Amino acid sequence: MNRRLARIRAVQALYQVEMTGTEWKQALQASMEDEEEADDYLFDVIPGVLGTLLEIDEQIARQLEHWALERVGNVDRAVMRLAVYEMQYCDDIPVNVALNEAINTAKAFGGDEAGKFVNGVLSNLRNARELGAKNEYDSKDH
Incomplete structure (x- = not known):
């Protein structure tokens, strides 16, 4: 499974978890096509997003202008949660790649x-x- 398709499956699973309260592995299985097999990426990012959900949601909410996070569409929220997780916790994924894929x-x-x-x-x-990060760097003694 290529990474783009894996991201789509992750978003579908995150959406389903939020909407139905289904356990994430069941949600992932429901999002997969018959011949697809989940790869390690999915077993990292889905529980990773769910495990850091409050922190991720706070970061998203701080960037919303004149919006409450609850007003954001469920799919858009799932997409952004995955992207924020990738941007912050997946060192092998460049930030701009996570952004563009989202x-x-x-x-x-x-x-x-x-x-x-x-x-x-x-x-x-x-x-x-x-x-x-720039402010943190500038404030250190060099």
Whole structure:
């Protein structure tokens, strides 16, 4: 399974967990096609997102302008949760790759407007993280 398809399956599973309360492995199995096999990526990111959900949601909520996280569509929320997890906890995935894949996934599920919304929120988050890292670096004695 390629990584793009794995991200789609992860978003579907995260969505199903949120909507039905299904255990994540059952949700993942339900999202898979008959011949597909889950790879290690899925067994890392899905429980990883769920295990850091409060932290991830707080970070997303801080970037929303005039919106509450609860008002964000469930699919867009699942896409952004996965992307934030990748951006922060997956050292092998460059931040810009996580961002671009999230935009493409949002477009696939919700069209161009969803892609623009996800882009705006995640770009703000990336920029805030980069600014925070720069400020931390600048404040250290060199």
